[in-house]
Amino acid sequence: MTRAELIRQIKKKRSFLCVGLDTDITKIPPFLLKYKDPVLEFNKLIIAATADLCVAYKPNVAFYESRGASGWECLIKTWELLPVDCLNIADAKRGDIGNTSSMYARAFFDPSSSGMGFDAVTVAPYMGKDSVVPFFEFQGKWVIILALTSNTGSADFQNITSDTGFQLFEQVIQKANAWGNIENTMYVVGATRGEAFAIIRKHAPDHFLLVPGVGAQGGSLVDVCRFGMTPDCGLLVNATRSIIYASNETDFADKARVEAQLLQKEMEAELVKAGVIV
């Protein structure tokens, strides 16, 4: 999905919601356990209940990988279910030396190799340029680079100030800006650090940001938008647990829709406030 198409979907759906599919087989409603692949059935119903309210889905690869080869089958089948009018993000946090990152890129971008062709993958920047650029070799795909994450441990290294006066996450953005462009690069910036969006926007005024941490992790949507929204919106705000685990009963998909709708309405108000839509 191109940047222009993503912006078009945001304006059309009046939403910049990304729904995280961190589907844990031990947390889904018990009545689903009768299905051959309960996680897939869960995902199918969550997607059906939320597809008109969000512009992106983000399966968290770890939750599938933890179930071995059958988990990968489920991830592939989940990818097949994802609607074409939503950006499909593999949240994988991969990154390795060049020839290995090329293999990870194939895993998530090349259906002829792996069975999956996500639009975007999250990438960890610790190993530097040659660990990231192989992901850019796939045309029309997005590389979403970790900058400032939503967890408490993010302060351990991401906030280290170098002798140039910039924090590590700023240097990641400064360097990565030269590896890709605003048509193929996003940054991960946690919602739990609302004030940091002002710093981020100094370095990446136009990039889309993927923002986890609203909801269960405690981030404020209003703060994120105040400091992070651009004339093109420039934000994909992810919510996972508050939506997908809204109920543990047979009504889980309806309840997920209610939660997604609440967020969509808040997002619509922010988009109007910022003049992205009228």
Place this chain on the structure above:
Amino acid sequence: MTRAELIRQIKKKRSFLCVGLDTDITKIPPFLLKYKDPVLEFNKLIIAATADLCVAYKPNVAFYESRGASGWECLIKTWELLPVDCLNIADAKRGDIGNTSSMYARAFFDPSSSGMGFDAVTVAPYMGKDSVVPFFEFQGKWVIILALTSNTGSADFQNITSDTGFQLFEQVIQKANAWGNIENTMYVVGATRGEAFAIIRKHAPDHFLLVPGVGAQGGSLVDVCRFGMTPDCGLLVNATRSIIYASNETDFADKARVEAQLLQKEMEAELVKAGVIV
């Protein structure tokens, strides 16, 4: 495998060789393509040809993942083949927020969940403490944290000097030393940066180091040992391409053995020189 057992194997086999299983289906001898799973057949013969010469195997997860669910099946079956007298390392470079890292830990450490129970997994530290500690929750396992990697891009961030005067890779070691201990933590340090081992040993005098970059990537075994070896050896030096792709013919396993033997002999000489063995 405990640290004491690893040291015992190093002394017994007179080797600290780790064989990388970055098995690329497009690079293996064509005659293997007649098998149902050519990569598994290749791995089986490489393992049989080298098991007495090395103390560790390190499948590179990307190479399996790139082939989707069938690649994961192959990774699981490869893990089943790995000998018990060798440390089995999943080279996965994972790391995410706590609940997600727990899932990655299950993927590689918990056979009841994923079908695999590696002894060790490589972890990327960018997201800090809570992204790493879930891997320590599995008793008897090793967490191998990226410190200073072997690729050119490593200089982009790992060598950034902070206002405390330490480079990022030094701060990773300083902090991670407090998360685990020498019985359950190793660091990745690329052989391409021989002189850096002196700095590493100031921060981690006793930790085992996993050292990629000898062979195809150009690192010097002699330099690594001069600056990095401890009285317990303290090194696992990985070689991949020089061993597993030593020949593209039916003799590939024999040629792999010859290459592994050359490295084992060099390693034996270094172990004797350092007084680790007589």
